Amino acid sequence: MNGRMSGQMEDGESSDSDHRRKRRKMAQNFQQAPAGPTAPPATKPNSFAAKMMAKMGYKEGQGLGAEGKGRLAPIETQQRPTGAGLGAVREKSKQAKEEEKREAAFRGEVLEDSEEEEKKRRKELKKKARTSAVGGIGSTPARPRPKYRTAAEIEASAEGLEVPNVLKSIIDATGSETKLLTSTAGLMSNQSTMVAGETEAAKIARRARRDLEAYAEEWNVVSERKHDFELQEAQIFQEMEEQEEDTRGLESAINVLQELQLLTADDPGGSNSESAWQNVIQRLESLENDFIDQIDASVLQEIAVAAIHPLFKRAMQDWRPLEDPISVSTYLTRISKLLGISPPSSGTDLALNSDPLFRANRTSKSTTPYETMLYTLLLPPLRHAITNEWDPTDPGPLLTVIQTWSPILPHFILTHLTHNLIPARLTTLLSMWKASKTASTRRPQPSPHTYIFPWLPYLPPHQLSLTSATGLFYTLKDKLKSLFQSYPLSSPPPNTLTSLLPILPASFLKEALTRHLIPRLSSHLSNNFLIDPSNQDLTHLTEALAWLTPSWSLSSTATAAILESEFFPKWHHVLYLWLTSSPNYDEIRQWFLWWKEQFPPRIRDHEVVAAEWNKGLETISLALDLGPENVASQLPPPAAGPVRPLSISSANKAPQPPPSKSKAAVEAEEPITFRA
Numbered sequence: 001m002n003g004r005m006s007g008q009m010e011d012g013e014s015s016d017s018d019h020r021r022k023r024r025k026m027a028q029n030f031q032q033a034p035a036g037p038t039a040p041p042a043t044k045p046n047s048f049a050a051k052m053m054a055k056m057g058y059k060e061g062q063g064l065g066a067e068g069k070g071r072l073a074p075i076e077t078q079q080r081p082t083g084a085g086l087g088a089v090r091e092k093s094k095q096a097k098e099e100e101k102r103e104a105a106f107r108g109e110v111l112e113d114s115e116e117e118e119k120k121r122r123k124e125l126k127k128k129a130r131t132s133a134v135g136g137i138g139s140t141p142a143r144p145r146p147k148y149r150t151a152a153e154i155e156a157s158a159e160g161l162e163v164p165n166v167l168k169s170i171i172d173a174t175g176s177e178t179k180l181l182t183s184t185a186g187l188m189s190n191q192s193t194m195v196a197g198e199t200e201a202a203k204i205a206r207r208a209r210r211d212l213e214a215y216a217e218e219w220n221v222v223s224e225r226k227h228d229f230e231l232q233e234a235q236i237f238q239e240m241e242e243q244e245e246d247t248r249g250l251e252s253a254i255n256v257l258q259e260l261q262l263l264t265a266d267d268p269g270g271s272n273s274e275s276a277w278q279n280v281i282q283r284l285e286s287l288e289n290d291f292i293d294q295i296d297a298s299v300l301q302e303i304a305v306a307a308i309h310p311l312f313k314r315a316m317q318d319w320r321p322l323e324d325p326i327s328v329s330t331y332l333t334r335i336s337k338l339l340g341i342s343p344p345s346s347g348t349d350l351a352l353n354s355d356p357l358f359r360a361n362r363t364s365k366s367t368t369p370y371e372t373m374l375y376t377l378l379l380p381p382l383r384h385a386i387t388n389e390w391d392p393t394d395p396g397p398l399l400t401v402i403q404t405w406s407p408i409l410p411h412f413i414l415t416h417l418t419h420n421l422i423p424a425r426l427t428t429l430l431s432m433w434k435a436s437k438t439a440s441t442r443r444p445q446p447s448p449h450t451y452i453f454p455w456l457p458y459l460p461p462h463q464l465s466l467t468s469a470t471g472l473f474y475t476l477k478d479k480l481k482s483l484f485q486s487y488p489l490s491s492p493p494p495n496t497l498t499s500l501l502p503i504l505p506a507s508f509l510k511e512a513l514t515r516h517l518i519p520r521l522s523s524h525l526s527n528n529f530l531i532d533p534s535n536q537d538l539t540h541l542t543e544a545l546a547w548l549t550p551s552w553s554l555s556s557t558a559t560a561a562i563l564e565s566e567f568f569p570k571w572h573h574v575l576y577l578w579l580t581s582s583p584n585y586d587e588i589r590q591w592f593l594w595w596k597e598q599f600p601p602r603i604r605d606h607e608v609v610a611a612e613w614n615k616g617l618e619t620i621s622l623a624l625d626l627g628p629e630n631v632a633s634q635l636p637p638p639a640a641g642p643v644r645p646l647s648i649s650s651a652n653k654a655p656q657p658p659p660s661k662s663k664a665a666v667e668a669e670e671p672i673t674f675r676a
Contacts (some may be wrong), residue, residue, distance in 0.1 A: 004562060057159060069106045071099055159217035171209045249291055259283055280307055288338045301340045305369040316377040321385040325401040332408050333532050339370045341408050371410040379413055386421045392429045393446045395454040418458040423472055430475050449499035466508060477508060484516035489524050492546045513554055525566035533575045533591055549600055560608035568612045572638035575616055579623040580632045
């Protein structure tokens with residue numbers, strides 16, 4: 001056993017000696033290793049490499065590259081000791097660091113050494129550790145020293161507290177030194193003279209101080225509560241005064257209401273309604289002025305409606321709106337604010353449904369007491385008057401009713417009147433209007449514009465639309481189309497057109513004239529108008545011009561086209577016959593000038609009409625050039641006029657054969673003259 005143990009010891013000693021040997025060898029190698037980088041070998045000036053670099057522009061002592069900012073020396077190798085790992089020696093040589101600084105200088109930068117950065121980082125860590133050690137989370141805060149207050153300080157902190165002088169002496173017995181409490185004179189004796197049994201005085205003083213501080217704190221709490229109670233008491237007294245004032249106001253309001261009740265009860269039969277209304281309105285106005293801030297607005301409205309309801313009911317029973325349009329509206333206007341009425345800026349704005357105040361009033365789903373009263377008492381007589389008594393041809397009386405009552409009428413009632421009842425009566429009257437009957441009867445029907453125009457500001461948009469089949473203007477459009485189709489052209493245009501057409505869209509007017517009026521005027525001139533120099537009848541031409549010259553009618557271009565198609569072919573034909581039958585050129589000149597004066601300037605000077613006049617002059621000049629001998633045989637006949645008809649609807653019809661010669665044309669073959 002001893003041999004085994006000795007063998008184990010020998011093996012351990014041998015292994016330990018090997019380990020130590022390796023460590024000593026590594027240390028020797030480390031000491032033998034060069035401390036710095038090996039110096040680069042000097043470059044021979046006449047070597048092949050030196051000559052080749054010199055040809056490329058390299059100069060010794062400068063860096064590589066075209067600008068000389070490259071490396072100055074070859075990259076050095078850094079040798080580590082045998083068996084040493086990373087970090088055993090500095091990885092960057094001194095030469096590499098200098099090259100990095102040199103390259104950074106070329107870039108305008110300052111490169112700090114890694115060692116300097118490491119030093120700064122360690123300093124910051126030490127500083128941070130020192131700061132955290134003083135006030136950090138893991139540090140133990142210093143124990144605050146107890147601060148004792150004197151009796152005077154405690155008394156000053158508690159307002160109104162008085163500390164007895166004896167207690168002050170006991171509390172102030174302790175300070176920076178322990179005092180012995182023997183008597184009043186011995187409070188300031190030294191602790192060194194105290195015996196062990198005399199320390200009870202310090203305990204008494206410390207206990208008295210604690211009790212006094214607790215008492216002072218409680219004193220402050222009680223004082224604050226007392227102050228709060230005083231504020232609450234003052235607030236309660238103020239509320240009591242306000243309630244008493246409100247009570248007095250309510251008592252006054254009750255007295256006013258009792259007076260109102262007596263006023264309405266004193267005149268049950270309405271024998272003196274004017275005075276009753278005056279008294280009630282005066283009481284309500286005083287109620288509004290005195291209690292508008294004390295009583296809720298809805299309550300005041302109910303009171304006002306209840307007060308005027310009996311009088312209003314009696315007034316509406318015998319009310320005839322068209323005969324007495326104002327009635328009691330003036331009284332309601334005086335208390336409109338009390339009734340909760342927000343009047344619009346104008347009756348027109350209200351009728352057009354553009355007033356935001358009245359729209360805002362309709363946000364509630366239920367009606368107010370005032371609205372209910374008007375709906376049940378005012379609307380029935382108004383509806384009866386509009387439906388059965390009102391003559392739509394005389395809008396004046398009903399307009400007065402609407403203008404008077406619109407500021408105080410609920411929106412839905414006014415809408416019912418202006419959007420339903422009144423347009424229905426106007427549409428019925430308009431549907432019975434016939435323009436042709438107006439022109440032929442001795443008692444003409446009233447023109448639609450006389451009873452439609454006054455209601456335009458009050459009618460809803462769909463009534464003014466030409467595309468709404470239920471609108472008033474849709475019926476008016478049909479009536480105007482019928483007028484253009486059937487109205488006798490022998491009569492002048494009715495004044496209705498001059499008044500109505502300006503308010504209608506230009507597109508409607510253009511379509512109606514093109515489709516209905518132009519074909520009739522063309523046919524009228526073609527069939528009825530003749531040119532007879534000896535006895536000229538201008539009736540049919542004058543009738544056509546009466547429809548062509550108004551401002552609302554066709555443009556001068558359309559009028560010139562009608563004359564070019566229907567008038568000038570006949571005029572040129574008569575001129576040709578006259579020139580080929582021994583004419584008197586002086587008479588032809590007078591005839592030519594006379595015809596130009598028969599047309600308005602805007603038509604006579606139009607380029608199309610002027611071209612036709614020039615064409616006639618050219619024909620006369622050619623006849624003069626040919627002479628009396630050759631004019632009959634060589635003067636060319638006039639060319640045909642433009643293709644007829646002008647209307648769109650009849651443009652697809654087959655062309656008609658030329659009309660046969662009329663009696664006037666046959667007579668025109670004889671010598672033409674102005675003389676009969």
